Amino acid sequence: MQLVRRGDTLAFEVVYERHATAAFSLAYRMTGTRNVAEDVVQEAFLSLWRSGARYDRTRGSVRTWVLGIVHNRAIDALRRSMVHDRRRATDEGIEERLEAGERTDVEVARRDEAREVRTALAALPPEQSRVIELAYFGGFTHTEIASMLDTPIGTVKGRMRLGLQKMRGELNGLAEALA
Amino acid sequence: MTCEHRDDAGAWVLGALSDDERERFAGHLPGCEVCMREVAELQMVADTLPLAAPQIAPPPELKERIMSVVRAEAAVMQAAGPAADAAPAAEAPGEGAAARPGPEPAAPERERPRKKRRSWWRLPSLALRPIPAAVAAAVLIAIGVGGGVLISGGDEARTVQAQVVAPSSPGARAALTTDDDRATLRVRGFPAPPPGRVYQVWLKRPGRPPDPTTALFTTRGGDATVEVPGSVAGVDQVLVTAEPDGGSQEPTRDPVIIASPA
Numbered sequence: 223m224q225l226v227r228r229g230d231t232l233a234f235e236v237v238y239e240r241h242a243t244a245a246f247s248l249a250y251r252m253t254g255t256r257n258v259a260e261d262v263v264q265e266a267f268l269s270l271w272r273s274g275a276r277y278d279r280t281r282g283s284v285r286t287w288v289l290g291i292v293h294n295r296a297i298d299a300l301r302r303s304m305v306h307d308r309r310r311a312t313d314e315g316i317e318e319r320l321e322a323g324e325r326t327d328v329e330v331a332r333r334d335e336a337r338e339v340r341t342a343l344a345a346l347p348p349e350q351s352r353v354i355e356l357a358y359f360g361g362f363t364h365t366e367i368a369s370m371l372d373t374p375i376g377t378v379k380g381r382m383r384l385g386l387q388k389m390r391g392e393l394n395g396l397a398e399a400l401a
Numbered sequence: 402m403t404c405e406h407r408d409d410a411g412a413w414v415l416g417a418l419s420d421d422e423r424e425r426f427a428g429h430l431p432g433c434e435v436c437m438r439e440v441a442e443l444q445m446v447a448d449t450l451p452l453a454a455p456q457i458a459p460p461p462e463l464k465e466r467i468m469s470v471v472r473a474e475a476a477v478m479q480a481a482g483p484a485a486d487a488a489p490a491a492e493a494p495g496e497g498a499a500a501r502p503g504p505e506p507a508a509p510e511r512e513r514p515r516k517k518r519r520s521w522w523r524l525p526s527l528a529l530r531p532i533p534a535a536v537a538a539a540v541l542i543a544i545g546v547g548g549g550v551l552i553s554g555g556d557e558a559r560t561v562q563a564q565v566v567a568p569s570s571p572g573a574r575a576a577l578t579t580d581d582d583r584a585t586l587r588v589r590g591f592p593a594p595p596p597g598r599v600y601q602v603w604l605k606r607p608g609r610p611p612d613p614t615t616a617l618f619t620t621r622g623g624d625a626t627v628e629v630p631g632s633v634a635g636v637d638q639v640l641v642t643a644e645p646d647g648g649s650q651e652p653t654r655d656p657v658i659i660a661s662p663a
Contacts, residue, residue, distance in 0.1 A: 231475045251454035261632045289451045339452040357417035358450050364417045383411030386443045
């Protein structure tokens with residue numbers, strides 16, 4: 223990131239290569255359309271390029287930082303366009319795909335981590351996983367979720383917190399390792 | 402020890418608080434040990450959630466699009482020298498949801514370089530600088546007095562007339578057509594940029610300096626049609642300035658075209 227900060231395009235390209243799939247996957251999962259996901263990733267990486275100086279390694283990994291930008295950008299895109307009726311990634315039947323050549327040790331480890339997170343999310347009571355998914359991937363506010371589910375706001379917020387706490391227990395240190 | 406705001410911690414790390422609530426919670430956090438601890442623990446979990454998304458490789462052309470902008474901007478920065486290098490980063494926009502939790506908001510911003518005068522995009526409104534009345538009529542030609550008036554529209558593309566400000570171009574017109582979040586700018590009867598300069602399109606979002614685009618153009622016979630790169634969602638003004646060849650990271654001149662997307 224030091225080099226990106228100094229305007230090194232090759233260093234930026236390395237950062238892109240490392241994190242583009244995770245970034246695009248998150249953007250696509252959230253927005254549900256390829257074009258919007260591409261715009262979100264483009265905006266996120268360009269803002270990263272233009273503001274690399276704001277990365278503070280004491281606050282987490284580059285990956286977390288990049289994905290944080292993507293998440294915020296995707297929420298903006300969702301709330302701007304109110305495309306909450308968008309098609310979901312699963313609606314388009316897109317399967318998880320990584321080229322065989324990309325299955326490096328890192329990718330294998332990443333897949334194991336992904337499985338662990340999905341398992342932890344799936345293990346939650348449905349009412350907790352639902353509010354977490356609607357909030358994080360759907361970009362909905364807790365007020366919108368409360369209205370959608372016809373549930374009191376306090377209950378929705380409580381479910382979010384309890385669900386995340388349970389996931390923390392399930393993840394057994396993965397969260398700390400990724401931080 | 403507990404806190405009545407503790408339940409907000411989950412919504413906070415998930416980005417699910419409304420703007421007002423987010424602001425309030427951000428103000429509350431620094432003074433509340435309970436909530437700070439809660440946020441720290443839950444944030445770690447929230448940071449793992451992207452892993453739950455099915456992994457999909459981005460299209461290769463996306464990288465090309467991004468890298469072409471990055472290389473162009475790097476070339477501009479290099480050409481401008483180290484003094485210009487600091488400006489864009491210092492002015493780097495807060496990310497869209499700058500107040501949301503995450504890695505960006507807390508990161509320190511670089512000190513802004515001192516400028517001799519405030520640039521036009523930092524003025525309270527994006528009005529052009531006042532022009533002495535005596536020369537105003539000769540210099541300022543606003544075509545379509547109701548710049549920004551919707552002149553065609555529908556469910557799909559919508560076109561608005563842009564405000565054109567150009568010396569010696571009495572017949573100049575410009576219109577911006579937006580389709581979903583894409584925009585196309587068309588200019589007619591517009592003079593060529595001054596020697597050594599090129600027109601550059603900028604995207605202005607509320608409360609932020611204009612973002613440069615890679616849309617650089619000149620006019621042929623007074624006409625040009627320019628696809629505005631990227632999304633114009635959230636953009637309140639599309640601007641055009643005459644910049645040195647290769648474009649700039651921040652505007653060096655006042656806008657000659659101002660369009661407000663429909």
